[in-house]
Amino acid sequence: GESVGLHLPTLSVQEGDNSIINCAYSNSASDYFIWYKQESGKGPQFIIDIRSNMDKRQGQRVTVLLNKTVKHLSLQIAATQPGDSAVYFCAENSAENSGGSNYKLTFGKGTLLTVNP
Amino acid sequence: ETGVTQTPRHLVMGMTNKKSLKCEQHLGHNAMYWYKQSAKKPLELMFVYNFKEQTENNSVPSRFSPECPNSSHLFLHLHTLQPEDSALYLCASGAGHKSTDTQYFGPGTRLTVL
Numbered sequence: 001g002e003s004v005g006l007h008l009p010t011l012s013v014q015e016g017d018n019s020i021i022n023c024a025y026s027n028s029a030s031d032y033f034i035w036y037k038q039e040s041g042k043g044p045q046f047i048i049d050i051r052s053n054m055d056k057r058q059g060q061r062v063t064v065l066l067n068k069t070v071k072h073l074s075l076q077i078a079a080t081q082p083g084d085s086a087v088y089f090c091a092e093n094s095a096e097n098s099g100g101s102n103y104k105l106t107f108g109k110g111t112l113l114t115v116n117p
Numbered sequence: 118e119t120g121v122t123q124t125p126r127h128l129v130m131g132m133t134n135k136k137s138l139k140c141e142q143h144l145g146h147n148a149m150y151w152y153k154q155s156a157k158k159p160l161e162l163m164f165v166y167n168f169k170e171q172t173e174n175n176s177v178p179s180r181f182s183p184e185c186p187n188s189s190h191l192f193l194h195l196h197t198l199q200p201e202d203s204a205l206y207l208c209a210s211g212a213g214h215k216s217t218d219t220q221y222f223g224p225g226t227r228l229t230v231l
Binding site: 008031032034036041042043044045046049051089093103104105106107108109110 | 119121123157158159160162165173207209215217218219220221222223224225
């Protein structure tokens with residue numbers, strides 16, 4: 001899993017296996033969460049998002065789970081492929097101050113996923 | 118391809134040089150962002166522009182100077198940088214600075230300060 005401030009964790013899986021990447025977020029008032037994928041030499045790419053009024057959302061081969069009780073977010077990748085190898089990080093969107101109209105994304109440090117053929 | 122382009126992709130500069138990074142978004146968004154990504158650190162927000170107005174300066178040193186002439190273009194002017202400023206500089210755009218706005222990133226400029 002990952003948490004802001006720690007060294008970059010790694011996850012190594014075999015091609016075809018399912019991958020689970022975890023994220024602990026910090027602000028209980030955050031109401032929107034995004035998972036990004038960053039391949040080497042590229043910018044972060046949007047994968048999937050979820051609002052705080054949901055606990056699960058599915059995309060194509062990816063599922064995001066949100067547990068607000070313990071402030072935990074996870075990304076599940078089904079049938080992981082070599083092209084899934086990248087750094088994955090979560091971002092939480094929260095108001096900059098109480099009653100504020102400006103929101104900012106806070107990013108975790110990321111998890112390096114390596115898929116072995 | 119996310120609709121956000123950045124130039125140059127790589128830049129090497131000395132501490133006394135002046136250079137500029139350019140970002141352009143083709144998504145019709147109203148907000149644009151500069152981030153710094155250093156090794157082993159989370160993405161750091163530097164500046165936010167919403168409808169061409171700067172709404173956030175995250176305690177960035179004055180040797181970094183942003184410019185947003187319109188909603189589609191964003192610049193980062195660099196002057197007398199330090200070696201520790203070497204990093205990947207990412208531009209992003211979003212619909213607006215609101216709660217459920219996804220940000221879309223460009224490929225970044227890899228900056229090396231000698």
